[in-house]
Amino acid sequence: MLRILAALGAVCGCALVGINASARLKRRRDALNECVRAVRRLEIGVTHSNKPVHELLRGCGEEETGVLFQKMAELVEKAVAPLAAYSCAVQTCNVRQIILQQDERVLERFFSALGASERNAQGENAEMAIAALTAQLAEAETTFQSKGRVYRTMGVLLGAGVGILML
Amino acid sequence: MTKKDGNKRNWKSDLLPYLPETAAKLLCDVDAYTPLEEIRLRAGAPVQLCFSGYERLLYGSLGRPPVDAEDCKCMLQKLCRQSLYAWEGELAAGFVTLEGGYRVGLCGRLDAAQNGHATLTDVTGFNIRIAREVPGCAAGILPMLLDAEGHLCSTLIVSPPGCGKTTLLRDVARCCSYGLYGVRPMRVAVVDTRYELSGAVRGVSQLDLGPRTDVLSGAKRALGMRMMVVNLSPEILVTDELATMEDAYAVYDAICAGAVVVASAHAPDINGLLKRRSLAALYGGGLIARTVFLGRSRGVGTVEAVFDAALNRLDGVEAKEVGACCAYLPH
Numbered sequence: 001m002l003r004i005l006a007a008l009g010a011v012c013g014c015a016l017v018g019i020n021a022s023a024r025l026k027r028r029r030d031a032l033n034e035c036v037r038a039v040r041r042l043e044i045g046v047t048h049s050n051k052p053v054h055e056l057l058r059g060c061g062e063e064e065t066g067v068l069f070q071k072m073a074e075l076v077e078k079a080v081a082p083l084a085a086y087s088c089a090v091q092t093c094n095v096r097q098i099i100l101q102q103d104e105r106v107l108e109r110f111f112s113a114l115g116a117s118e119r120n121a122q123g124e125n126a127e128m129a130i131a132a133l134t135a136q137l138a139e140a141e142t143t144f145q146s147k148g149r150v151y152r153t154m155g156v157l158l159g160a161g162v163g164i165l166m167l
Numbered sequence: 168m169t170k171k172d173g174n175k176r177n178w179k180s181d182l183l184p185y186l187p188e189t190a191a192k193l194l195c196d197v198d199a200y201t202p203l204e205e206i207r208l209r210a211g212a213p214v215q216l217c218f219s220g221y222e223r224l225l226y227g228s229l230g231r232p233p234v235d236a237e238d239c240k241c242m243l244q245k246l247c248r249q250s251l252y253a254w255e256g257e258l259a260a261g262f263v264t265l266e267g268g269y270r271v272g273l274c275g276r277l278d279a280a281q282n283g284h285a286t287l288t289d290v291t292g293f294n295i296r297i298a299r300e301v302p303g304c305a306a307g308i309l310p311m312l313l314d315a316e317g318h319l320c321s322t323l324i325v326s327p328p329g330c331g332k333t334t335l336l337r338d339v340a341r342c343c344s345y346g347l348y349g350v351r352p353m354r355v356a357v358v359d360t361r362y363e364l365s366g367a368v369r370g371v372s373q374l375d376l377g378p379r380t381d382v383l384s385g386a387k388r389a390l391g392m393r394m395m396v397v398n399l400s401p402e403i404l405v406t407d408e409l410a411t412m413e414d415a416y417a418v419y420d421a422i423c424a425g426a427v428v429v430a431s432a433h434a435p436d437i438n439g440l441l442k443r444r445s446l447a448a449l450y451g452g453g454l455i456a457r458t459v460f461l462g463r464s465r466g467v468g469t470v471e472a473v474f475d476a477a478l479n480r481l482d483g484v485e486a487k488e489v490g491a492c493c494a495y496l497p498h
Contacts, residue, residue: 050369052250079184079245115249118286122252 018155344377
């Protein structure tokens, strides 16, 4: 009886690890999607309104990145530069699990110039960031489609294998 | 400082958050209620404090300049709330106005961009003018601005820079709006090109201009005056620093449309005033019925002389001090 329970535990555990790894890839894809939309919103706000950066940031976040942009908005309102606010928010909001280093570099370049120049330059900065993020998003989508399924299947199969061995 | 919280705020609480750390530390020692008129910061130079009648230079530790170019860059970002694009128009005109009506004049490199708009880049100098509300400073002068029937006359307040024109103008608008000192309550329209009269932040006036006052901030003066006359039917139109022929034409149109115009202009004396073509034009048709000269002979805001439409000096106003407009107020 105990063996059966242990085998079931192993199957479930391994399957969960696989699903979790797959979910992380999905979250990265979703987060990048949100980032693209957020940069697009910022671009529109910057080029077509007189609202300061912190007010625009407030309306940017969604599910995955909501806390990040909210934290950034709070910091920028307290006269922290957008790049410093981003670095601080990334650390406090624990989004490093979903946003990879290469994604971060794109966002850092964007936030280093956010609000620091006139409208045309801001628009160009946003367009560059959107282009880079879209490329990252395509890569994240491909990774999720290919590796995500592999991780899930491998998790279940590995669990099944361990279970059989235990029995 | 503002109408919201009386006199609790002062220039230190309002301005220190914007200043570079070293400069802010130096200014911590300055009494918040001294008659400070301007704070000037320049990259690689000491902080210059201009008080009424004297000035002080503040150096950093070991005589080093407390502000460098990088500090100036950060300060500009803070002044613009990390959003230079939102202050593009003001930056091109060389100023930023802060909450509370503090005007910050900027200096640096003027970059003639390809699209025809000049942009101020590499800002390395700031002149922060301390805004002060002095309610009641127009009390002494207002009766002189009335005609025989008790109606307010179109008036030009004239002085060299820093003599209290804006402060007096603001109080005239406030008194007319409330109906104080012998003036009946009237609809007042303020065209506040540089946000100094109202200290408006995103359209909301930070300084008390009275309950019957409409403020159009940020608009070009002539355009703003025409818009106000057409759209808001003001009885009194108030604006700061007339300078161009276009402004003069707008004043002419407004007066002909039945509004009373109270405005200010830069000139050292009556001769200097009449040498300015745009302003002299206003006197040709007798449109300006009162001209008030401010000076500093007995402190900032001293009324040196008041003239009528024919530029005859009115009696009993020689160097009369109607209130030290920008002087120290005990709290």
